[in-house]
Amino acid sequence: MTQGRVHVVGAGLAGLSAAVEIAQSGRAVTLYEGSTQAGGRCRSYFDAQLGCRIDNGNHLMLGCNHAILAYLSAVGASDTLTGPAKPAFPFYDLGTDERWTVAMSAGRVPWWLFQKRHRVLASKPSDYLEALRLLRAPAGAAVAERLNPDSLLFRRLWAPLAIAILNTEPEAASAGLLGAVFAEMFGAGGAGCVPLLPREGLSESLVDPALKWLERQGATIKLGARLRALTKDKGRASILHFVEEDVVLAEDDAIVLAVPAPVAASLLPGLVAPDDFRAIVNAHYRVDTGRFDQSFVGLIGGTAEWVFVKPGLLSVTISAADRLVDTPAEELIPLIWRDVARTFSMDGEAPPARIIKEKRATFAATPAQMALRPATRTEVGNLFLAGDWTDTGLPSTIEGAVRSGVTAARAVCAMQHT
Numbered sequence: 048m049t050q051g052r053v054h055v056v057g058a059g060l061a062g063l064s065a066a067v068e069i070a071q072s073g074r075a076v077t078l079y080e081g082s083t084q085a086g087g088r089c090r091s092y093f094d095a096q097l098g099c100r101i102d103n104g105n106h107l108m109l110g111c112n113h114a115i116l117a118y119l120s121a122v123g124a125s126d127t128l129t130g131p132a133k134p135a136f137p138f139y140d141l142g143t144d145e146r147w148t149v150a151m152s153a154g155r156v157p158w159w160l161f162q163k164r165h166r167v168l169a170s171k172p173s174d175y176l177e178a179l180r181l182l183r184a185p186a187g188a189a190v191a192e193r194l195n196p197d198s199l200l201f202r203r204l205w206a207p208l209a210i211a212i213l214n215t216e217p218e219a220a221s222a223g224l225l226g227a228v229f230a231e232m233f234g235a236g237g238a239g240c241v242p243l244l245p246r247e248g249l250s251e252s253l254v255d256p257a258l259k260w261l262e263r264q265g266a267t268i269k270l271g272a273r274l275r276a277l278t279k280d281k282g283r284a285s286i287l288h289f290v291e292e293d294v295v296l297a298e299d300d301a302i303v304l305a306v307p308a309p310v311a312a313s314l315l316p317g318l319v320a321p322d323d324f325r326a327i328v329n330a331h332y333r334v335d336t337g338r339f340d341q342s343f344v345g346l347i348g349g350t351a352e353w354v355f356v357k358p359g360l361l362s363v364t365i366s367a368a369d370r371l372v373d374t375p376a377e378e379l380i381p382l383i384w385r386d387v388a389r390t391f392s393m394d395g396e397a398p399p400a401r402i403i404k405e406k407r408a409t410f411a412a413t414p415a416q417m418a419l420r421p422a423t424r425t426e427v428g429n430l431f432l433a434g435d436w437t438d439t440g441l442p443s444t445i446e447g448a449v450r451s452g453v454t455a456a457r458a459v460c461a462m463q464h465t
């Protein structure tokens with residue numbers, strides 16, 4: 048088979064990374080995005096009410112996210128990430144008014160466990176061994192079944208990490224999936240746990256440089272191009288029906304379908320895919336942050352879970368937040384601000400704020416949903432799936448999305464070689 052054009056549908060991180068990988072192989076690529084902005088669940092925009100650009104939600108990446116780092120390097124955006132130079136995670140317990148920083152050693156040997164000031168306050172080195180139980184977890188086990196939910200370390204470390212990584216309550220979240228992430232993080236030593244954040248914004252790091260690079264490679268990018276159906280012929284997709292146009296595929300063309308799971312399921316009847324999701328609520332407060340020297344802090348025992356310090360903004364993330372999605376923004380703004388104000392010792396009422404509720408932020412990382420994640424290849428010979436919800440072995444994250452895009456692109460290249 049010769050090298051036909053590759054049609055990538057969906058310009059989230061999965062579609063973008065697939066398009067970059069395909070363009071790197073020298074193939075012709077067209078990237079279609081249904082909305083007027085690329086980036087999907089990972090994007091920035093100007094908020095007129097706050098008078099500044101904001102991200103739809105804070106996104107934390109880690110030093111072990113090698114696919115993200117390779118993607119950024121490919122498009123010349125490696126220098127757009129920032130963060131603390133060390134693998135350090137500051138925490139504040141709102142219930143007890145105590146603060147500590149988990150400060151891991153740089154290398155693979157966890158010397159930090161033997162230094163009291165580098166551990167979770169009041170924890171012992173032996174407490175941490177419990178995490179090994181995640182590595183041998185049976186497929187159906189939940190996090191709270193493998194780690195003791197009544198322990199101090201669970202409240203102060205395991206649960207905050209599990210909720211942030213899996214966006215699912217530990218009583219339901221897959222222990223094996225958390226174990227897979229821990230293996231990548233801690234297996235790589237402190238360097239694998241260094242937090243990485245966009246220097247300016249999500250789009251400025253993860254989206255715009257890729258679009259510009261793709262354009263320079265001659266790729267065609269079509270925004271506002273929503274795929275509504277596809278025609279199949281003899282086991283292959285033959286026509287892509289967009290709202291505005293039909294695209295008839297040549298014999299050797301291929302498709303990477305990089306849309307969210309519910310959209311893929313509606314386009315491909317019979318596709319088995321995750322169908323249960325969890326919300327993330329973000330609160331952005333307009334604050335002069337010049338005097339704060341931290342880039343983020345994890346909160347225990349409040350409504351707010353993580354606060355990120357950005358130029359002119361304190362930005363809060365609350366994961367597995369389905370309990371909050373029906374609460375009006377006017378109630379959430381003062382509720383969340385209470386935690387933020389205590390953390391940073393501030394008085395007074397909440398400053399101007401924006402609440403963003405992403406109702407389907409990620410699929411629920413439960414064992415039942417894990418079993419529904421499809422492989423890249425489909426029954427349609429020239430159509431390949433990408434997306435954080437495909438069977439990447441990782442939770443719904445940027446790293447998972449990027450890996451899925453690379454996997455789909457490589458599968459296309461392998462097919463076009465045969």
Ligand SMILES: Cc1cc2nc3c(=O)[nH]c(=O)nc-3n(C[C@H](O)[C@H](O)[C@H](O)COP(=O)(O)OP(=O)(O)OC[C@H]3O[C@@H](n4cnc5c(N)ncnc54)[C@H](O)[C@@H]3O)c2cc1C
Nearest residue numbers: 057059060061081087088104106107274434435443444445
């Ligand atoms: C608030 C929030 C916070 C998060 N925090 C983190 C974090 O800290 N760290 C982390 O690693 N991950 C985080 N994530 C998860 C991360 O954002 C996602 O895993 C990742 O962005 C998913 O990328 P994707 O390409 O798989 O899907 P999407 O981003 O959903 O991309 C799919 C694209 O397809 C487009 N599309 C849909 N239908 C059609 C159609 N019919 N035709 C054409 N195009 C279509 C969509 O508009 C979208 O652009 C967070 C997510 C949210 C929402």
